Amino acid sequence: MENSYQFNLIEKKWQKIWEEQHAFQIGEDSNLPKYYALEMFPYPSGNLHMGHVRNYAIGDVIARFKKMNGYNVLHPMGWDSFGLPAENAAIKHGAHPAKWTAANIENMREQLKTLGLSYDWDRELTTSQPDYYKFTQWMFLKLYENGLAYKKNAAVNWCPSCQTVLANEQVVDGACERCEATVEKKKLSQWFFKITDYAQRLLDDLEMLPGWPEKVKTMQRNWIGRSEGCQFDLTIEGHDETMTVFTTRPDTIYGVTFMVLSPEHPLVEQLAAGTEQEAAVKEFVHRMQFVSDVTRTSAETEKEGVFTGAYAINPMNDEKIPVWIANYVLMDYGTGAIMAVPAHDQRDFEFARKYDIPIRVVIQGEDTPADADQLTQASTGPGIMVNSGNYNGLSNEEGHRQIVSYLTSQGIGEATINYRLRDWLISRQRYWGAPIPVIYCDDCGTVPIPEKDLPVLLPEDIAFRPSGESPLTYVKSFYETTCPVCGKKAQRETDTMDTFVCSSWYFTRYLDPHNTELPFEKKPADYWMSVDQYIGGVEHAILHLMYARFFTKFLYDIKMLSVQEPFMNLLTQGMVLKDGSKMSKSKGNIVSPEEIIKTYGADTARLFILFASPPERDLEWSDQGVEGCYRFLNRVWRIVTEYGDLIREVNIPPSFAELEPAARKLHYKTHATIKKVSEDIEERFNFNTAISAVMELCNALYAYRDQEEKDLGVLKEAVDTLLLLLCPFTPHIAEELWQRCGHQESVYSQAWPRFDPEALVQDEIEIAVQILGKVRERIKVPSSCTKEDLEKAALSNPKIQELTKDKQIVKVIVVPGKLVNIVVK
RNA sequence: GCCCGGGUGGCGGAAUAGGCAGACGCACGGGACUUAAAAUCCCGCGAGGCUCAAACCUCGUGCCGGUUCGACCCCGGCCUCGGGCACCA
Numbered sequence: 009m010e011n012s013y014q015f016n017l018i019e020k021k022w023q024k025i026w027e028e029q030h031a032f033q034i035g036e037d038s039n040l041p042k043y044y045a046l047e048m049f050p051y052p053s054g055n056l057h058m059g060h061v062r063n064y065a066i067g068d069v070i071a072r073f074k075k076m077n078g079y080n081v082l083h084p085m086g087w088d089s090f091g092l093p094a095e096n097a098a099i100k101h102g103a104h105p106a107k108w109t110a111a112n113i114e115n116m117r118e119q120l121k122t123l124g125l126s127y128d129w130d131r132e133l134t135t136s137q138p139d140y141y142k143f144t145q146w147m148f149l150k151l152y153e154n155g156l157a158y159k160k161n162a163a164v165n166w167c168p169s170c171q172t173v174l175a176n177e178q179v180v181d182g183a184c185e186r187c188e189a190t191v192e193k194k195k196l197s198q199w200f201f202k203i204t205d206y207a208q209r210l211l212d213d214l215e216m217l218p219g220w221p222e223k224v225k226t227m228q229r230n231w232i233g234r235s236e237g238c239q240f241d242l243t244i245e246g247h248d249e250t251m252t253v254f255t256t257r258p259d260t261i262y263g264v265t266f267m268v269l270s271p272e273h274p275l276v277e278q279l280a281a282g283t284e285q286e287a288a289v290k291e292f293v294h295r296m297q298f299v300s301d302v303t304r305t306s307a308e309t310e311k312e313g314v315f316t317g318a319y320a321i322n323p324m325n326d327e328k329i330p331v332w333i334a335n336y337v338l339m340d341y342g343t344g345a346i347m348a349v350p351a352h353d354q355r356d357f358e359f360a361r362k363y364d365i366p367i368r369v370v371i372q373g374e375d376t377p378a379d380a381d382q383l384t385q386a387s388t389g390p391g392i393m394v395n396s397g398n399y400n401g402l403s404n405e406e407g408h409r410q411i412v413s414y415l416t417s418q419g420i421g422e423a424t425i426n427y428r429l430r431d432w433l434i435s436r437q438r439y440w441g442a443p444i445p446v447i448y449c450d451d452c453g454t455v456p457i458p459e460k461d462l463p464v465l466l467p468e469d470i471a472f473r474p475s476g477e478s479p480l481t482y483v484k485s486f487y488e489t490t491c492p493v494c495g496k497k498a499q500r501e502t503d504t505m506d507t508f509v510c511s512s513w514y515f516t517r518y519l520d521p522h523n524t525e526l527p528f529e530k531k532p533a534d535y536w537m538s539v540d541q542y543i544g545g546v547e548h549a550i551l552h553l554m555y556a557r558f559f560t561k562f563l564y565d566i567k568m569l570s571v572q573e574p575f576m577n578l579l580t581q582g583m584v585l586k587d588g589s590k591m592s593k594s595k596g597n598i599v600s601p602e603e604i605i606k607t608y609g610a611d612t613a614r615l616f617i618l619f620a621s622p623p624e625r626d627l628e629w630s631d632q633g634v635e636g637c638y639r640f641l642n643r644v645w646r647i648v649t650e651y652g653d654l655i656r657e658v659n660i661p662p663s664f665a666e667l668e669p670a671a672r673k674l675h676y677k678t679h680a681t682i683k684k685v686s687e688d689i690e691e692r693f694n695f696n697t698a699i700s701a702v703m704e705l706c707n708a709l710y711a712y713r714d715q716e717e718k719d720l721g722v723l724k725e726a727v728d729t730l731l732l733l734l735c736p737f738t739p740h741i742a743e744e745l746w747q748r749c750g751h752q753e754s755v756y757s758q759a760w761p762r763f764d765p766e767a768l769v770q771d772e773i774e775i776a777v778q779i780l781g782k783v784r785e786r787i788k789v790p791s792s793c794t795k796e797d798l799e800k801a802a803l804s805n806p807k808i809q810e811l812t813k814d815k816q817i818v819k820v821i822v823v824p825g826k827l828v829n830i831v832v833k
Numbered sequence: 834g835c836c837c838g839g840g841u842g843g844c845g846g847a848a849u850a851g852g853c854a855g856a857c858g859c860a861c862g863g864g865a866c867u868u869a870a871a872a873u874c875c876c877g878c879g880a881g882g883c884u885c886a887a888a889c890c891u892c893g894u895g896c897c898g899g900u901u902c903g904a905c906c907c908c909g910g911c912c913u914c915g916g917g918c919a920c921c922a
Contacts, residue, residue: 223837223917228835230918237922255922268922307834307919341921348922355920428921546916619858620845625838626915628845636858644871687849697847700857707857710874776853781903783853821902826852831902 013645018744023124031756032126034082036535043079043470043763044536045071046515046575048544048552049086049225051435053093054112055283056119057519058584058591058617058629059545061601065614066581066623066695067543070124072736073689075126076760082536083126084518086133087113090141091507092170092186095440101471105440106468109136119602123610124739126756131521135510139444142516143527144510147559148445150566152456157201157434159454163272164433166194171476172437173198175506176430177231177551198435198446199503203558207232207427209572210557219577222625226551231550233428238412239343240421242267242320244279251275251320254342254426258415259407262396263349263362263370267331268313271296272339276316279331283317289333296335304335312335323409323420325397334359342426349619350386357386370395371404432555434506436540439470441504449491449498458492466498478502511552512559515574527568531775534570542575549580579693582626584617591629599629611738612638618695618737640703641741644734647709648727648745655724656750663723664767671719674712679767680725681705685733695737702733732761744770776827777802783827784811795822802828 026032034127047067050060056098071083087109094105101108113134113731120127133140153155154221165174169189173196178185203210211232214225224641237256244251253267269276271293280289292314296304303309313334320329329347335805336355337346350360360367367380373391377383393399393407402410435444442462445457446745457464470479480486480502491498513527519536520528538560553575560574581591586597616637664675681701688698709726712718727749735742736753746755769789775798785807789798799822801809808830815832822828 051891221837226837233921235921239840253922257922305920309920311920336920336922338921343922346922353922355922358920426921549917590914625846630845630859632859633845640858643873692849694847694849696845697849697857703857713874774853778853778903781852781901786853819902821852823852827903829852830900 013642013741015611015641015740019122019124019610019740022740022743023121026124026126027121027129030130031754032083032127032128033130036532038535040078040080042082042536043071043074043541044082045074045541046084046539046543048548049088049511049514050116050541051093052087052089052112052116052120053111054115056116056601058599058601061123061613062581062584062617062623062627063543063545064120064123064125065617066579066693067541068123068614069618069689069695070541070543071126072694072739072756074762075756076732076735076758078759081126081130082518083128084131084133084521085120085125085127085129086131086514086518087116087135088507088511088514089113089134089136089505090441090510092172092438092440094136094452095438095472098440104468106136109440113124122605123601123614126739129519133514133517133521135442135507135514136440138463138465139524141510143465144442144505144513145457145462145516146459146514146527147509148442148505149456149459149462151201151562152446154562156205156562157199158202159199160196161195162196162200162433163193163195164198165194168192170438173433173435175433175508175551177432177554178260180304193299194425196435198433199446199505200431200433201502201509203432203555204427204429206558206561207234207429208425209561210554212560213557213573215524216573217576217578220575221546221580224553224578224580225544226228227549228554229555231429235428236428237424237426238324238415238421239424240415240544242323242347242420244275244331245319245321247279247318249275249278251331251344251345253345253347254424255347256320257349257352257408258411258421259393259399260349260352260370261322261324261347261411262393262399263351264322264327264329264347264366265350265366265368266344266356267329268334268337268348268356268359269316269331270337270339270344271333271335273333273344275345276333276555279316279318281515281775283312285317286313288314289316292333299335303641305338309335311355311362313359313363320330323415323418330365332359332363340430341428350384351380351383352388354386354388357383369393396441400648405679416672431787432506432558434509436506437476437478439466439472440502441481441507442510443504444501446501447489447491447498448501449494449496451496452491452493452498454582455491455498461492466504474476478504481505508551508555511556513563515542515556516563516569530568530570537569538571538573539575541577541579543579543581544797545583546580549589553578579623581623582621584627585627586629588628599631604634608634608638609641609740611741612641613643615738619699620696622696640706641738643710644730645741646708646714647706648731649722649748650713651709651727652745652749654718655720655727658720659727660725662722667719667722668715668717670712670715671722674708674719674726675722675767676770677705677708677740678722678729679763681733682729682763683768689736699725699737702737705730705733714740729761731755732758773825775802775825776807777808778827778829779808779811779832781829784808791825793824795824798822798824798828802830 045067047063071081075081089109094109097108098104102398165179165190167174167184169187179191183190235256238258239254241250241252280286313332316331318331320331322329348356350356351369369380371391372394373387373389376387390404393402399407412423445464448457449455467483472479487500487502489498489500516528519532556574561572563569564572591598615636620633654767684701685698688694731742731746742755772788773791774786775784776789785805787805789801799820812832819831819833
């Protein structure tokens with residue numbers, strides 16, 4: 009067994025073998041427990057980056073580990089291939105999105121294959137292909153059928169650069185999350201999915217997910233933003249209409265000194281009509297139309313508003329309350345109208361101070377000054393009710409309950425719950441997406457495409473000119489059609505769906521990827537779902553993960569799935585950094601995976617990225633660290649090939665009694681390593697420490713070289729174990745050396761090694777002896793040593809005797825197997 | 834402002850139930866091999882003190898305080914970095 013570690017040859021060799029043997033192809037095998045390992049599928053930008061490598065390396069370790077542990081492992085891969093970059097490339101370079109995308113996928117698939125990942129490529133899916141988006145459209149139809157897809161006219165987020173609308177979730181700090189252009193407000197008729205119907209379940213079922221990071225669940229809870237309160241009506245002086253407000257603090261109702269409507273509130277115009285405020289109100293409303301929601305709701309924006317000229321009546325005491333409009337009240341939350349209590353709400357407080365509106369304290373907290381003039385900020389804490397009529401003296405919590413029941417008994421109010429979560433806007437004025445399967449007929453109105461007519465194909469011959477309308481608007485052969493109900497001429501919807509729709513159900517398509525009738529059959533879905541381990545970037549904590557949960561619940565409701573949550577366990581990996589910041593073109597700090605693989609091989613690339621940091625934390629790229637991992641694999645190569653001839657024909661004996669000390673030590677190390685690596689992978693995903701343990705085993709093999717008389721059984725066991733443990737991390741070198749050591753079957757097909765508790769029993773152990781918590785001596789004792797003997801051994805130790813001779817021993821604490829602590833005076 | 838994470842050698846990081854701080858790797862230093870260098874193999878490597886050397890001693894996990902026989906770990910307060918949310922009534 010000569011020659012050096014030629015990673016390029018062996019990696020190619022094994023990738024070819026895996027491909028030819030369909031080594032990772034998998035079916036439903038009911039005899040084995042199933043395991044569904046999934047990494048977030050990539051957008052095919054054309055090139056793999058280090059973030060991908062990290063994501064897929066982590067997934068591959070888990071998938072291979074589970075396979076070797078006897079699970080039937082599903083580990084698929086696909087392409088989230090609809091989306092703007094393809095269309096932008098078309099506009100810029102004239103390449104058709106379909107061709108551009110296909111070429112990128114080709115390229116990235118090859119790059120992925122050079123990493124040696126254990127994917128079942130027979131299940132590969134591509135969301136931009138008709139065989140997939142047919143069922144994205146199917147999902148739309150089902151949602152429509154169940155009243156969960158609807159069209160409405162709404163002021164929506166408009167990205168002037170992408171020339172399309174965006175979901176609320178896609179607006180970050182007032183800018184488009186993709187291109188960072190400032191988002192504008194635009195009134196359009198758009199399709200929405202009624203995710204708000206699922207708000208409570210999306211919130212409650214987070215409890216079913218102990219395997220998710222608390223951070224992600226918190227982010228989702230905040231996003232759903234449930235708040236409990238009550239809603240009630242107020243009459244308006246001189247008007248027949250009433251106004252309805254939502255408040256979480258009905259206990260402060262006696263402190264109301266003004267009301268606020270959102271500028272878009274439908275009552276605004278008639279309330280102001282004929283008053284001397286009319287002109288000012290019109291001017292303000294007009295001005296607010298041009299301010300985006302995002303700017304308006306930013307905390308930095310100063311509160312401003314105008315009086316409408318109208319007065320509402322406080323139902324508790326018939327007090328006349330001026331009605332204002334203000335920028336800080338939003339039409340699409342609650343009722344678009346609030347009761348303002350400046351003493352107990354910071355926003356109302358600021359507004360009242362600015363416009364000299366009276367402030368009245370009604371909840372007396374510990375530090376609340378009774379005189380409102382002394383307030384420097386709103387007092388929002390609990391307290392005793394004052395200035396509140398019959399309710400004086402109650403705790404505010406009790407007052408809350410009583411006032412809600414009073415309003416309810418009067419028939420003007422009720423306890424309600426509000427969510428910040430809004431419905432999901434899915435229309436996009438773009439070409440490269442799944443067409444919304446709907447037809448508009450003059451007679452029949454909005455008509456969903458019959459299921460049998462799916463897919464609605466994207467036309468290929470198309471012109472790209474950024475216009476703010478879908479390019480499909482200009483394709484007559486596309487939009488001109490006939491009504492499926494009455495047969496008359498009709499028009500197709502020309503908008504396409506948000507790409508998040510495609511990625512909200514892809515994990516179910518892998519289960520039955522070639523089905524032409526349905527997105528998937530229930531049987532394979534019942535076998536495989538849910539995903540046991542999902543892995544991806546934390547940037548999807550809200551958007552993708554919330555939408556996928558919504559779809560799963562919907563599919564459960566229509567009896568397509570038997571589970572309510574898609575991903576039982578979630579691992580959010582950290583970013584890959586270089587020189588302390590995220591790799592990016594503009595910073596010029598990109599390390600290309602292709603280059604690294606070319607220079608060091610895929611095994612080294614995988615090993616480094618797994619070794620440098622635990623998966624959830626950010627990872628600092630280090631060329632020297634990569635070098636170190638490469639050096640380690642060479643070290644493995646040399647020691648295994650050196651021992652190879654010696655052990656090839658050896659059988660591992662069934663028991664290891666009576667070993668020489670050095671052999672005993674190696675045997676111990678082998679089993680200690682099995683234990684450590686298994687636990688690190690299984691329980692904590694601490695691949696970095698798992699790898700360091702494997703490195704220690706390798707070092708132990710080097711140390712054993714000094715032995716003239718080698719125990720070949722022990723040696724063989726150690727070498728085999730080393731390769732088995734390496735297999736999930738660095739599969740190519742593990743396979744190659746496994747074969748070179750004389751094994752016929754692939755290392756991947758082997759059972760994961762089990763540690764033998766016998767081997768971990770030690771005759772003698774070292775115990776630390778402390779005096780007052782400081783280690784003063786280490787003693788060797790038999791591992792069977794009792795507590796009493798341990799104490800005796802510690803106290804009789806000469807050094808300890810010397811150190812304690814002038815002192816009085818107060819107490820001795822004995823921790824068996826660890827230490828003895830002597831407390832002296 | 835609020836909510837989550839972090840802060841440990843020159844660096845990436847270990848310490849898994851409150852029990853020997855610094856595993857493993859990198860960098861660095863020394864030795865062996867070599868005509869030489871690289872590669873490789875072996876040894877050392879928190880700071881300070883004492884010492885020819887070893888032994889040994891002191892200090893040390895962002896800062897201050899607490900609980901405990903014993904604290905990187907628990908509690909209180911603060912500093913700092915990163916992330917998320919932020920007029921949602």
